[in-house]
Amino acid sequence: MISIKLKDGSIKSYEPGITVIEIAKDISEGLARVACAGTVNGETVDLRFVVNEDCEVSILTFNDDEGKKAFRHTATHILAQAVKRLFPSTKLAIGPAIDGGFYYDFDKQNSFSAEEINLIEDEMKKIVKENLPIERFELPRAEAIAFMGGKDENFKVQLIEDLPIDEKLSFYKHGEFTDLCAGPHLMSTKYIKAFKLTQVAGAYWRGNEKNKMLSRIYGTAFTKKSDLDEHLEKMADAKKRDHNKLGRELKFFTTSDMIGQGLPLLMPNGARVIQLLQRFVEDEEEQRGYVITKTPLMAKSELYKVSGHWDHYKDGMFVLGDETKGEDVMALRPMTCPFQFTIYNADQKSYRDLPIRYAETSTLFRNESSGEMHGLTRVRQFTISEGHLVVRPDQLEDEFKGVVDLINYMMKTLGIENDVTYRFSKWDPNNKEKYIDNPEAWALTESKMKVILDDLKIDYKEVIGEAAFYGPKLDLQFKNVYGKEDTIITVQIDFQLPDRFDMSYIDKDGVKKRPYVIHRTSIGCYERTLALLIEKYAGAFPTWLAPIQVKVLPISEKYHDYAEKVVAKLKKLRIRTSADFRAEKIGYKIREGRNERVPFLLIVGEKEADLNEVSVRSRKNGDEGATSLDSFISRIKEEVETRIL
Template structure:
């Protein structure tokens, strides 16, 4: 048997050997650090026996996949500790994730004090150093074992496995868990861990199923790496839009109004207004869009034509009962069918196309309560929605222009390097989810693939993420916690024109079906605001700030001059205010910093006499005295050009 190692070295053995035995043969130090093996590119348990030629890489905690094994084992230690301290808790699942691991339990909510006690118990388990032993059981014996242990969620998992699946368990002394592995050889391989938080989570992500309690944690190869990560988490908490946005009085939520229905406060509303006016002007004046305004609801008949009633009804807010009411309405989850009827209002010629409809659309989607989070996942939201009705021969170029518009929006906001592009495809194994024939899907997906390749945009392909009527480009970004959300979508639709009997008259006088592009230029305004809060930690580019300048009179004597400065700024469209409090100037400066105002203008006797202002900014700190008009000209240009200035002073905390 020939084993080819990562460096190209070939080891020969006359008999079968386990991965851990080969690791010891290479180096005792390597074996002690080993977490798993990678055999022909597949991560396997160290206990795996090799009996034929293959490539082998010994993974340690320095390797991402090796670290995942450490974290997976840590999740089992967490489960054992919870069962020791809370015997009535029921086990669900406990995988490793990109930032660490979690385990779900049927239990009462865990407090921070509970997590501290569980950590202490985990340390005891790790110190004992129990070996992890893998074993398998036939299906019925596996079910019986979990029933005897009183673990109904494990029983459900086993019953859902394929009939021919190998059902494996790991024993770590006093604790046994259903698991495919791989795992460390011993709990002593866990060197540094921390439980970070707990929250509710539905069993299998289904709001109709039991609410479980999820404990999150992380683990690293060294205590130094763990400490660095914990410091990073503290920084993340400072940037979390759900916390920072409330502190900055950008938005709030109220129980009696409802979950997923945030209230935008004046400052947050001003940012959204700025974004919306910019996008509407950009689309209308530079990209050839024409604007529509359509109803927020429609009869169920409309959604039945589009296919949403059959494919998306559970995600809609339905008004009425089909069995009792003559007419049933629903709040709109999208604008496309409304704009189709704008198109159909009169006969169209091939010369009329492309028609680019755009609308600032308020939409409603009945998201699961467990999915709600701040501004990123809500039930009512507003998007920069658009639909392009085009001839087939125009489709590729118009699709490219939609991508170009999206890229311009991202670049203007300084977000262009924070996104990934995805080709969201259909799943041919889930035919009920989609309309249309396979050849149409194959063709449209290939068109998008060709466009992204031609534009030299790196992308990944996601099966099953397409809308039910067409593939799309999803431009995604991660929040501070690493969760990915779609920010902008551009979708290729070769099917819905048929559903709505849309056509144009070609040069020969024949009726021809158009193609449709569904797109957003910026996406959801609420989600974009959340993204911007986290990107800039609340220190927005000046043009987006709800307050761009705060004028700080040294004393009440100079309040009149401060008001004159305010009037001059407002005349030039600059968002500003005067701090009229009878406080010392140092206090006023600190208040302005905490409010994350980009510019402060200090005015006193000298400034009033010379018609100047003393400028302090988050960019350069104390910029000294300037003529008022000089300052107005500079900030007006910064706002007009949407400049993103580099912050060179760190005194905003």
């Protein structure tokens, strides 16, 4: 007999060879009906997994993250089966579960139409009703290649060929459909009753723009229709908030095929918000002891060879010049650190000079693949609130905490402090190509960062393989309206580049010593921050950040002169103001102003002109009635100066 420790701490004895689903049935038939997967000694496994030795077992349901993945992964296979039934010549690529749903990539001659998506959904419903048992089996490598090759599934053959030689090759079968898959999956198709296909998009095979473009069908699935309906309602709201749609409608940015992908054009509204953010950041950094630099947008390859970017980051850089023609090989900068380190090295520093806090509003360039481009969140040219702190070892902890305090202040001011999560990004010792290979230094630096994070009582998640190539980092993660996670702010401890650039300071004992470097952003990439703020506030920015804070609406042409006086007075006080002098009815003008998300609309007519008043309509309270112009000015100035959200 073997001993199985369950989630509640109880221990049960079973014959060896029992499966996870059988353990679930022994606990409760109800639990078995909702089981999606299991864990054995903390590792997620299929319900068919056979247990042969003492271990800890938990049963995962849809309420567990890994349970959701198994549930939605099963929905993905049902989608693929439906597509193969309806369009047999279509080739299968990949189909994972993702946050909030799933997708499957297909190679089909033409993209899926809306009518075809409806047909696929209907076919999926039939497959669910058929209650097809889902079976798992394994094949040796050669047989697996022959099996998928015989089905003319060339993408699956590529996947098998690229897997390690010793990889277990598992397949899942239901009805006439079989797919290469690691699992886990449910026991039958009957459980996937509440689902919806939500979107069709293009996607390059393996995310590489040099590969074939495939058709990707997105969907989602839940155990209950009511949960699906609630999710779809949230998705509808997300589409309204999507910065890529709303940002264009509100004229924050636009794009042009003639200019290129990943190169957005900031229109006056967007440029104004970024200008306001930049002034706010630079002023706050100055108050906290940062000194400003301004460095070139490009440099010779020699600089990047010293920093390590040439070896570890070249594919992500824009390289200019041809060495074979005797030209200098240059590259647009992907980050500012090598430039600021060169400034540091311009003269010898003493221990008394440290810490030095360099800051720069930096325009950077990264050669992102075209499949990754999206609105303002993933672009090829962007501007960042970049900074590097050169510190003595005894200053590292306090300076790191000071950086985190600055970031927290920025987030609180923007109203996003409760919307971020923290990730402690560590190196992957098995990926020698991605990282500078110095295990001892990595261990020391990661331990130092962990002590600091724990002392700050930051609730973080550790992730292997997300560090910068030169050191570990604290990433602040933000989810967009669709649940996709992006990094908006990072703080990194660097133990490598001070060596590479031979950075030093003269210590108290007269000996040259190496400083540490902290890389950081204070508000992140301005374009990405603008995108998340558009979605956070649905375009209705707080008054201090709104591109237009006040719009003056004269009731008729007779009151244009007074409206112009109001506009002039407000502008003189640096209140961002415009006026609507069109020959339109006042109700239409008010609706237009509300659609533009202007915080305050000031209506002026005969009474207002006579009494030097304005009738206020605020975005928050609606019609507030008449007040003196001076009273309104005092109110809005206080709102701006205190940055009320």
